[in-house]
Amino acid sequence: MPTLCVPMENKRLLQQVWDALRTVEDPEIRLNIVDLGLIYDVSLIPMDKDFKVAIEMTLTSPTCPMAPYIFQNIHESIEFLEEVASVDIQLVWDPPWSKDRISESGKMELGLV
Numbered sequence: 795m796p797t798l799c800v801p802m803e804n805k806r807l808l809q810q811v812w813d814a815l816r817t818v819e820d821p822e823i824r825l826n827i828v829d830l831g832l833i834y835d836v837s838l839i840p841m842d843k844d845f846k847v848a849i850e851m852t853l854t855s856p857t858c859p860m861a862p863y864i865f866q867n868i869h870e871s872i873e874f875l876e877e878v879a880s881v882d883i884q885l886v887w888d889p890p891w892s893k894d895r896i897s898e899s900g901k902m903e904l905g906l907v
Contacts, residue, residue, distance in 0.1 A: 804838050804845075807877050811836055811847055814871040821860050825903060827851070827868075831895025834886065844879035847872055851883060852891045861885075 815836070816828045827833055835850040849868065853861055865883055872881050893906070901907045 807845065807875065808836065808838055810875050811838075811872055811878075814875065815849075815868065817871050818864060818867045820854070821863060822858075823854070823904070825896075825900050827864065829897040829900030829903070830854070831891065831897065831900070832864075841879045844877045846879055847881045849881065849883045850886055852886055854891050856887065 812828065815833055816826045818827050819825065820827055820830055820832070823830060832853060833849065833851050835848075837848040839846040839848055853864070858864075868883060869881050872878055896904070896906065898907070
């Protein structure tokens with residue numbers, strides 16, 4: 795998880811967002827999208843009383859057939875959180891995803907170490 799300079803009261807919400815993202819699994823690889831290294835950045839953008847959650851992420855492949863499923867699960871896991879007004883997912887391809895982005899625990903779970 796990137797270190798962001800956010801007010802203390804927002805760190806709790808940011809941690810809740812990261813925890814929610816860990817519940818979203820890539821159904822083909824059977825690993826959550828955080829440990830898989832698909833999430834590049836998460837930002838909280840102040841709205842009136844709540845926040846927009848901006849997520850910068852990638853996929854394992856530009857032709858990933860599970861992309862709509864993953865995006866739907868991201869929205870469903872985060873939008874119920876208090877203080878979240880909306881979720882904006884920006885799909886990026888630079889830097890490209892590689893197995894090097896998988897966390898150590900993810901590699902262990904997948905039997906890569």
